[in-house]
Amino acid sequence: MNNIESFILSTLSATVRAGTPLLFAVLGTIFTERSGVMNLGLEGFMLIGAIGGFVASYQTSSLLAAILVAMLAGAILGLVHAFFTVTLRVNQIVSGLAITMLGTGLSGLWGKDYIGVIARRFEPIKIPVLSEIPYVGQILFSHDLLVYISFIMVPLMWVFIYKTRPGLTLRAVGESPDTADAKGINVFAVRYFYTILGGSITAIGGAYLSLAYNSMWIENMTAGRGWIAIALVLFATWDPAKALIGAYLFGGITALGLRLQAVGAHISPDFLKMLPYLLTIAVLFFTSTDTLKRKVGAPASLGVPYSREERT
Amino acid sequence: MAELPVLEMRNITKAFPGVIANENISLDLKKGEVHALLGENGAGKTTLMNILFGIYKADEGEIFMEGKQISVSSPHNALKYGIGMVQQHFTVVPSFTVAENVVLGLKEMGFFVKTKTVESSIKKLGESYDIPVNPRARVWTLSVGEKQRIEILKLLYTGAKVIILDEPTAVLTPQETEVLFKAIRKLVSEGSSVIFISHKLDEVLEISDRVTVLRGGKVIGTEVRSSIDRRSLVRMMVGRDVLLDFDKPKTEPGRTVLQVENLTVKNDKNLEAVRSLSLSIKSGEILGIAGVAGNGQRELAEAIYGLRKPVQGKVVLNDKTLRHTDVAQRIKGGVAFIPQDRRALATCPSLSITENMFMKNAHTNNIPQSPFNVNIRAMQKATEELISSYSISTASTKTPARFLSGGNLQKLVLARELSTKPCLIIAEHPTRGLDIGAMEFVYRTLLAHKERGAAVLLLAGELYEIFRLSDRVAVIYEGEIMGYTPPDPKFTEEIGFMMAGSKQGEIA
Numbered sequence: 001m002n003n004i005e006s007f008i009l010s011t012l013s014a015t016v017r018a019g020t021p022l023l024f025a026v027l028g029t030i031f032t033e034r035s036g037v038m039n040l041g042l043e044g045f046m047l048i049g050a051i052g053g054f055v056a057s058y059q060t061s062s063l064l065a066a067i068l069v070a071m072l073a074g075a076i077l078g079l080v081h082a083f084f085t086v087t088l089r090v091n092q093i094v095s096g097l098a099i100t101m102l103g104t105g106l107s108g109l110w111g112k113d114y115i116g117v118i119a120r121r122f123e124p125i126k127i128p129v130l131s132e133i134p135y136v137g138q139i140l141f142s143h144d145l146l147v148y149i150s151f152i153m154v155p156l157m158w159v160f161i162y163k164t165r166p167g168l169t170l171r172a173v174g175e176s177p178d179t180a181d182a183k184g185i186n187v188f189a190v191r192y193f194y195t196i197l198g199g200s201i202t203a204i205g206g207a208y209l210s211l212a213y214n215s216m217w218i219e220n221m222t223a224g225r226g227w228i229a230i231a232l233v234l235f236a237t238w239d240p241a242k243a244l245i246g247a248y249l250f251g252g253i254t255a256l257g258l259r260l261q262a263v264g265a266h267i268s269p270d271f272l273k274m275l276p277y278l279l280t281i282a283v284l285f286f287t288s289t290d291t292l293k294r295k296v297g298a299p300a301s302l303g304v305p306y307s308r309e310e311r312t
Numbered sequence: 313m314a315e316l317p318v319l320e321m322r323n324i325t326k327a328f329p330g331v332i333a334n335e336n337i338s339l340d341l342k343k344g345e346v347h348a349l350l351g352e353n354g355a356g357k358t359t360l361m362n363i364l365f366g367i368y369k370a371d372e373g374e375i376f377m378e379g380k381q382i383s384v385s386s387p388h389n390a391l392k393y394g395i396g397m398v399q400q401h402f403t404v405v406p407s408f409t410v411a412e413n414v415v416l417g418l419k420e421m422g423f424f425v426k427t428k429t430v431e432s433s434i435k436k437l438g439e440s441y442d443i444p445v446n447p448r449a450r451v452w453t454l455s456v457g458e459k460q461r462i463e464i465l466k467l468l469y470t471g472a473k474v475i476i477l478d479e480p481t482a483v484l485t486p487q488e489t490e491v492l493f494k495a496i497r498k499l500v501s502e503g504s505s506v507i508f509i510s511h512k513l514d515e516v517l518e519i520s521d522r523v524t525v526l527r528g529g530k531v532i533g534t535e536v537r538s539s540i541d542r543r544s545l546v547r548m549m550v551g552r553d554v555l556l557d558f559d560k561p562k563t564e565p566g567r568t569v570l571q572v573e574n575l576t577v578k579n580d581k582n583l584e585a586v587r588s589l590s591l592s593i594k595s596g597e598i599l600g601i602a603g604v605a606g607n608g609q610r611e612l613a614e615a616i617y618g619l620r621k622p623v624q625g626k627v628v629l630n631d632k633t634l635r636h637t638d639v640a641q642r643i644k645g646g647v648a649f650i651p652q653d654r655r656a657l658a659t660c661p662s663l664s665i666t667e668n669m670f671m672k673n674a675h676t677n678n679i680p681q682s683p684f685n686v687n688i689r690a691m692q693k694a695t696e697e698l699i700s701s702y703s704i705s706t707a708s709t710k711t712p713a714r715f716l717s718g719g720n721l722q723k724l725v726l727a728r729e730l731s732t733k734p735c736l737i738i739a740e741h742p743t744r745g746l747d748i749g750a751m752e753f754v755y756r757t758l759l760a761h762k763e764r765g766a767a768v769l770l771l772a773g774e775l776y777e778i779f780r781l782s783d784r785v786a787v788i789y790e791g792e793i794m795g796y797t798p799p800d801p802k803f804t805e806e807i808g809f810m811m812a813g814s815k816q817g818e819i820a
Contacts, residue, residue, distance in 0.1 A: 163424060164423055164425060165415070165422065165423060165424070165425055166423070168408075168415070168416055169416065169417065171407075171408070172405050172408070172416050172417075175405045175406070175407055175408070176403070176404070176406070178403050179403040180416070180417065181386075181387060181388075181403075182399070182403040183387075183391075183403075183416050183418075184386070184387060184391055184392075184417050185388070185417045300406070300407070308367065
């Protein structure tokens with residue numbers, strides 16, 4: 001009995017850990033896509049964040065510096081994406097895919113000398129009192145700082161997007177840039193800002209992998225998490241609260257696969273590793289049907305470059 | 313009066329690739345007046361106002377506000393000077409509430425949106441101008457007239473002194489137009505000034521204090537309302553007298569061309585829009601379908617043309633039952649379709665006029681083409697002929713269709729659809745948004761094809777258009793035909809009852 005209890009507890013705790021990188025990536029992308037800029041470059045953003053954070057931690061032993069460098073790296077990629085999609089009005093899908101490849105390549109190049117080295121990592125911090133709560137304490141409040149930051153970000157982002165004036169502006173730019181423009185909102189500036197901000201938050205998701213989850217640099221260590229996060233943005237219908245559910249759902253499946261392997265269940269490990277990707281396909285399938293698409297309320301101008309004089 | 317005009321535009325010039333949209337235009341606006349800007353489509357009205365509102369940059373010219381020169385670099389900038397514009401395509405965010413739309417972009421709101429305060433102040437503002445709105449409603453659930461009211465409220469909320477209305481009545485019902493006019497009168501009595509863009513003479517004569525007529529990008533003249541009449545305005549607009557009330561050519565209806573039997577069609581929301589409807593049209597006959605928009609007209613037209621799959625029923629063309637959703641079969645069978653949405657459904661905006669003109673050629677093969685070597689020169693030559701016979705004003709045959717004004721675009725559609733001498737023409741709101749000159753052209757063209765022996769299904773919102781063109785009038789309500797009348801204004805009342813849902817026999 002005790003065995004099953006501890007199995008469930010450790011799986012749920014691992015769920016939070018496995019879900020956190022996805023959560024950061026999804027939250028960041030919600031910002032970007034709410035402004036009407038589609039981002040398919042998540043894999044690239046996460047990888048550049050992973051290596052940026054890892055290198056900074058190795059060089060300075062400062063975790064604050066590590067996170068800042070990861071965010072800066074993500075911001076620079078975000079700037080590139082914004083320049084191509086907002087200023088040059090390149091097809092956003094193409095630019096996103098290019099960013100994936102750019103980020104993958106750059107992170108591999110940059111990380112060449114850091115394979116196998118050890119850098120300072122985020123250690124779990126048990127929150128006093130809260131971590132003493134039976135079950136809940138172990139599942140939610142015995143993690144590292146980044147996990148707690150992601151907890152706080154979800155309600156903050158929700159309030160920001162739905163209840164504040166800048167949130168209103170952000171949604172308007174993604175829904176109807178003409179309207180926003182006519183109301184004196186600088187559509188280009190808003191799109192730049194949130195593409196860069198979203199990129200830097202997404203990069204934290206990558207940094208979580210190299211500084212907390214795996215605590216080392218492995219080339220291509222995101223292993224498709226960026227693509228999963230893209231599906232999760234759809235699943236979450238651009239809502240931070242639902243992003244939390246989605247990220248932990250996928251985290252749970254990953255964690256379960258690992259735990260089952262650890263206890264020697266007779267299921268093919270390849271099958272277990274495949275589960276998150278299968279679920280991704282299922283999510284894409286169910287969110288792409290026409291009726292659902294209308295219901296979920298994607299930002300109406302998502303993927304459409306804005307130009308003032310070319311309106312018809 | 314020695315009082316300075318609120319606003320003055322001096323010698324404005326603006327050119328687009330291939331066209332001069334505004335040439336040396338000057339205009340002034342007094343405090344508390346409604347100044348109408350009248351002209352045909354493509355005369356440059358909207359361009360001029362877009363310059364004033366900061367959407368376009370003028371190539372030359374100056375703008376003065378209360379005697380001081382200003383430079384309007386963006387709509388935001390214009391709003392700061394107190395210039396606001398309600399555009400033809402509304403700039404509202406459909407998924408937002410009314411209140412969210414109004415406060416969008418206002419800097420003085422603070423960080424958190426104070427929903428309650430905003431909602432009550434919008435309600436009050438609306439009531440004080442006789443334009444009631446529900447500030448909590450989502451905009452996509454509102455009617456067109458209500459959306460327009462929100463546009464005006466948005467401007468009032470920011471304290472605009474000059475309000476530009478770009479063809480505000482084009483999308484309104486007569487009742488909604490009345491509400492709008494009441495609001496405009498209230499606005500000017502409170503000291504605002506209104507620029508009213510229109511090509512509808514009666515409205516301009518009803519609402520404005522002064523009228524400036526534009527033609528071909530130039531000012532023809534500015535007149536005070538009391539010194540002009542309908543006739544002189546038409547002459548200024550078109551440059552000649554126009555006769556809209558011409559006789560219908562008498563034709564003997566021949567054999568039955570189109571037979572629709574028990575057709576049931578669902579709309580986009582998966583509700584039945586057309587309910588087991590039957591009708592038939594003979595050659596040389598125009599059947600006008602009258603009805604309030606949204607009673608299944610669009611679905612009926614699309615099902616007949618094969619764009620929409622009916623749930624049940626038959627469409628028979630010249631004794632041959634057509635396969636559902638087979639548009640190619642209809643094109644080959646000589647069916648022409650003039651859809652309501654010219655930009656989205658009838659043309660490809662980025663393709664050239666030539667390419668748009670011969671979009672159907674793959675099926676009709678009017679200009680014989682080899683699949684391996686497209687004979688562009690033959691198409692271009694034919695296009696040039698069509699451009700001159702349908703008097704389309706364009707820089708060249710290579711101009712992308714999106715640069716054409718509404719009227720010219722419709723002429724392009726007519727040229728493509730009708731030059732193949734079809735046996736059935738489905739015309740859906742063929743003159744919506746067109747000016748008088750273009751309307752006259754569309755009427756003449758349709759009547760000429762009727763005389764030639766084509767059958768015409770005319771779906772129009774405006775009764776006078778149906779009376780003027782058709783041989784029989786059918787009234788549609790919720791996807792069913794309520795009854796038939798002759799095309800005579802005498803029957804307007806009976807038609808009105810049927811449009812509201814009474815069956816013909818039931819009217820006392």
